[in-house]
Amino acid sequence: MPVSDSVSRPDSDADGDRLPVNELFASLQGEGKLAGVPSTFVRTSGCNLRCWFCDSYHTSWEPTHAWMTVEDIVAEVGELAPSHVVVTGGEPLIHEETNALLSELADDYHLTVETNGTLETDAPVDLASISPKLASSTPTPENAPEGTDPGVWTDKHEADRIDLESLSSLVEHADDFQLKFVVTGRDDMPEIEALVSEVRGVTAREIHDTDVLLMPEGQTRDALEGSRTAVADLAAEFGYRYTPRLHVDLWNDAPET
Numbered sequence: 001m002p003v004s005d006s007v008s009r010p011d012s013d014a015d016g017d018r019l020p021v022n023e024l025f026a027s028l029q030g031e032g033k034l035a036g037v038p039s040t041f042v043r044t045s046g047c048n049l050r051c052w053f054c055d056s057y058h059t060s061w062e063p064t065h066a067w068m069t070v071e072d073i074v075a076e077v078g079e080l081a082p083s084h085v086v087v088t089g090g091e092p093l094i095h096e097e098t099n100a101l102l103s104e105l106a107d108d109y110h111l112t113v114e115t116n117g118t119l120e121t122d123a124p125v126d127l128a129s130i131s132p133k134l135a136s137s138t139p140t141p142e143n144a145p146e147g148t149d150p151g152v153w154t155d156k157h158e159a160d161r162i163d164l165e166s167l168s169s170l171v172e173h174a175d176d177f178q179l180k181f182v183v184t185g186r187d188d189m190p191e192i193e194a195l196v197s198e199v200r201g202v203t204a205r206e207i208h209d210t211d212v213l214l215m216p217e218g219q220t221r222d223a224l225e226g227s228r229t230a231v232a233d234l235a236a237e238f239g240y241r242y243t244p245r246l247h248v249d250l251w252n253d254a255p256e257t
Helices: 070-078 097-105 153-160 164-173 186-202 221-225 228-238 246-251
Strands: 018-028 038-044 066-069 084-088 110-115 127-130 176-183 212-216
Touching: 018 070, 018 097, 018 246, 038 070, 066 070, 070 097, 084 097, 097 110, 127 164, 164 176, 164 186, 176 186, 186 212, 186 228, 212 228, 221 246
Parallel strands: 038 084, 084 110, 110 127, 127 176, 176 212
Antiparallel strands: 018 038, 018 066
């Protein structure tokens, strides 16, 4: 199962801002404009959406984490080598303390925030990696992860998955940005085309086709084997950028990769 299903570090009892941390590790960025760049990942737990294909199951459907102070997170990041830090989830921006973490790290690291685009931040961000969720991501009793019941999440996810105001704010706020779509097939393309057009219509910042990334859905090598070529063909056809999932190609669905 992707991401850690247990957390070995103890909860912090120190004073100060704390975050629920599922994983904190150094690896290679697997997706997007910075694919292949050595990076430290701070993966928070908790999400305001429930994609049926979530590759961070243990930060959304079944959250696991230890509570760490921002100070302790910064210290642990400092013990690792990469100069790039990726704050991810789950959805890291549901936690107000994420802003404090970003501010503490900003002077020393290149910061990527991986977000579903439904929330805003005023903290320093070098790269906003924004992954708007398409209709094909909505959980149903038929596609929900084994052992789960989507319940109210079917309607809640569908109602909350797109927020144009937040998308516009994130695009304009960060030094750089990418709109990264998880593609399940050709049927997703009309929605992607429409949403990119809508975001272009509400933001003052220019969005180039090369800022729009198509990524194949798949949590394992076997799943990607059946989807990557079709999505790459779609990227070439529509003029968007294709992004691999290097961490899956290299390490399959192992945690802390």
